Amino acid sequence: MRKIIIVFISLLLLSCQSSGAKVDHSGFYLEKSETFSIPDACKHFYSADHIPRVGIVEFLNNIQDRAIIPEGWMSWWGDVSVKLTESVADGVTGEVVNIGGVRIYTRTDLQKVMQEQKFQMSGLADSSTLVSLGKLAGLQYIITGSINNITVYTGAMTGLLLGAAPQVEVELAVRMIDVTTGEIIISTVLKGKHVVEAPNAVGVNSAIKNAASKAIIDLRPEFSKRFAVGGYIMQTKISQSGAGKLALISAGYKHRLAGGAKLLMYYCSEQKDFVTSKVSCLKSKIQVEAVVTDEIYDDKAWVHISGNNNELQKIVAGTIFERVPMEGQNIIQRFGF
8 A cells, every 4th residue: 555655646746747858850950050259258158167076075973862763773773873974975975966067076085185184074063174175175165064863753644654664864954165265155954754664774774875865855956056057059950930949958968967857048248347347257048948858868968949039049059058946855755755
């Protein structure tokens, strides 16, 4: 019964999600590429160098004796506690990788820097120490935090859906620090749940890792804005009726781009501040609807673009794009599945 309910809810959610439409190139013809001059202030959008390097350090264990667990687990809970910070950091890393838009500096790489520079784990609670570590590792941002609480329980809804299967709920305090300025740009408390498949150290460690990963899903909206997956249009095709276009973009599977993802399209120009004389890149949104099709490759994909004729004319080779910000946990994930 439990599995039937889970499958039913999962299918219901999947039916609400869009997937990439199939592409029929026969209805489109290649547009002649116009000469596109990239403004100097906007050239970073066309380079992989603008993708930020992010490091994730092990989370501090602040639960002490506050973890709420069944009495029968006490004999092996110590084995879970030993790997607690590692399990949480792995879950956080996995989710940040899945969001895309960043280059991850692994925990192993950071540990090497810490050992070489004789950093202590106890010092990682201090922002200035983390900034120093980040600069030595060549990072733009560092994500860290603490495990505030872990609860294992079977609530009324859990009992209805899961029978006797317990769940782990992990509460995390998460911080993201800008290494350049030392500013804490994200500071929040998140919660995630996951079903414990096996009531032993291995099963609980796995559940904790998955629960931490789900907690970080609620940072997707913020992360996907700050670290937007983006690039530029490499080639365009126009439909025979002129009512739509296909665009080949410079991002694909390795950038965590999926079929059905919606994109924002921008025209770039230079803007000069007449007070400071500083020149910056101004992005102007093009009012079209752009959706990734099912034709996705490792580092490129075809996108279908629709809109009125005036806006479609602005879509040319060199136009830049960003993925629309992602959403947080869905109802299935919030229930711990």
